[in-house]
């Protein structure tokens with residue numbers, strides 16, 4: 262069994278436990294009462310002609326299968342506020358419990374504090390999680406191509422759109438990019454971390470980004486540790502970066518986001 266398979270087994274068990282507490286009907290009532298979703302597509306730059314700088318998706322991540330404990334993050338809302346102040350365009354809240362130490366309570370706390378769009382970062386394998394994401398204030402959800410069939414990708418994308426949310430479709434191979442494009446994904450991520458082996462290969466981004474249509478917002482995911490990494494992703498075609506570890510383990514995440522944005526803007530100026 263791969264790491265990803267193992268994570269998904271736990272995700273399904275935890276979701277069934279939540280479903281016993283909150284029925285799908287109750288969840289849909291909560292969605293009906295929720296404020297409309299914010300436009301994460303626009304926040305990430307929108308149409309290609311209007312994209313100027315490198316956008317940062319800043320992640321709330323306590324621990325991970327690859328690194329173990331990263332940061333206790335006792336007050337996720339306070340960290341999120343620092344991310345927003347620093348110029349993040351979207352905040353990613355990892356809600357998976359067993360391997361990442363997250364929860365929907367984190368999403369609630371962050372939603373109550375910041376105004377920018379939120380990504381519910383989880384391993385989506387059931388429509389129930391999409392309703393949950395919206396009920397808890399998410400504006401964007403993650404769909405990992407490697408974890409889904411083409412039918413699931415299409416159905417979950419359609420449901421997310423119906424609920425007013427955008428979708429970050431995550432890929433790791435050429436074939437997965439083809440599947441993301443066939444599903445009409447408008448925000449496509451290349452995760453340089455192989456979720457089956459946990460290997461991180463930053464050079465993968467440059468080899469795959471060119472296969473993604475320019476209309477899509479292209480997100481470089483994982484492996485940002487320095488401004489040089491950001492420059493590499495931006496020079497290779499990234500419109501946005503998704504950063505977890507480097508921000509949660511930094512005493513001054515605001516300044517770190519500034520540094521990354523400056524490195525990205527400089528690389529994009531050369532690229533254009």
Ligand SMILES: O=C(O)c1ccccc1NCC(=O)[C@H](O)[C@H](O)COP(=O)(O)O
Nearest residue numbers: 325326327456482483484485504505506
């Ligand atoms: O981070 C992991 O170890 C991991 C393992 C298995 C599945 C997913 C995993 N991470 C999710 C992510 O994609 C990252 O949290 C995100 O891209 C940020 O990465 P980083 O900046 O390297 O923390």
